[in-house]
């Protein structure tokens with residue numbers, strides 16, 4: 349294990365930002381700290397970086413107790429959402445900065461910076477100033493600069509957060525490929541579940557200062573530890589007292605399987621069809637089908653159907669019976 353966080357606690361005044369957090373972050377992997385705003389992700393990242401001190405607990409990096417070490421002794425590189433570049437220095441000099449202050453030989457610096465600029469696809473922009481780059485290019489420069497000093501650990505706090513959706517998506521794919529080439533242990537903070545599921549090898553779900561679940565994207569999606577993780581990782585709907593995913597529900601136009609319901613609304617959303625139904629007990633349930641599945645059923649608004657959870661699909665029991673689904677359906681109940 350590359351980073352061991354053991355029983356870490358952190359308060360800001362009376363506010364508990366982290367409550368007895370223990371996480372093992374594996375070497376050479378890409379790990380996401382995922383959770384809602386204010387949950388404590390950045391605080392945990394800053395504690396790993398040494399920018400913040402834990403009140404209790406221990407941080408170990410590559411077998412070394414780093415709890416009391418200042419940031420510059422931890423050999424970590426970091427990139428934040430609003431990256432502050434040296435405005436008056438070229439891209440090349442920005443990337444070289446960490447190597448220059450370490451007084452590495454000029455030849456070595458040139459070679460290493462060329463390699464890094466190629467890695468982040470910025471070779472042709474080496475002599476530009478940061479202001480002459482796009483937002484996405486600037487974040488790539490920031491990553492090259494963080495990697496220049498060969499950190500043991502790379503820490504990224506919402507590094508693409510300020511960029512538009514398309515650039516964000518491109519950088520996400522690019523980060524995944526970069527990591528496959530470089531293999532530096534990387535921890536990144538995100539509140540975007542899609543980003544975490546797509547990019548990370550391991551995800552740590554953090555909410556209200558506590559770890560809700562740690563696992564691979566598949567573990568979390570298919571075997572959510574609790575209702576919070578289930579709701580946070582994707583769309584949900586409720587069938588009886590079970591919280592389920594709308595695409596894990598099956599509809600039948602006849603027969604006796606599952607629960608009797610009536611179709612209240614049919615909506616096409618891109619390549620999916622969303623079918624809202626109301627059970628005979630009056631519970632609104634949302635089902636998503638592919639277009640072909642929908643056409644094969646031959647159903648429309650007011651059709652009588654049966655609905656059931658596809659065998660083997662994840663579900664969790666809802667804690668309070670009156671709790672509404674996270675994605676409320678627009679169904680008007682019929683009985």
Ligand SMILES: Nc1ncnc2c1ncn2[C@@H]1O[C@H](COP(=O)(O)OP(=O)(O)OP(=O)(O)O)[C@@H](O)[C@H]1O
Pocket residue numbers: 360363365383384385386387388389390391392537539
């Ligand atoms: N220096 C500080 N002083 C007081 N409270 C703080 C400080 N830093 C963080 N907090 C509080 O601690 C909580 C956790 O903050 P943190 O930034 O770790 O959350 P986060 O999960 O990263 O959220 P976001 O995605 O919004 O950045 C928040 O309620 C925040 O207001």
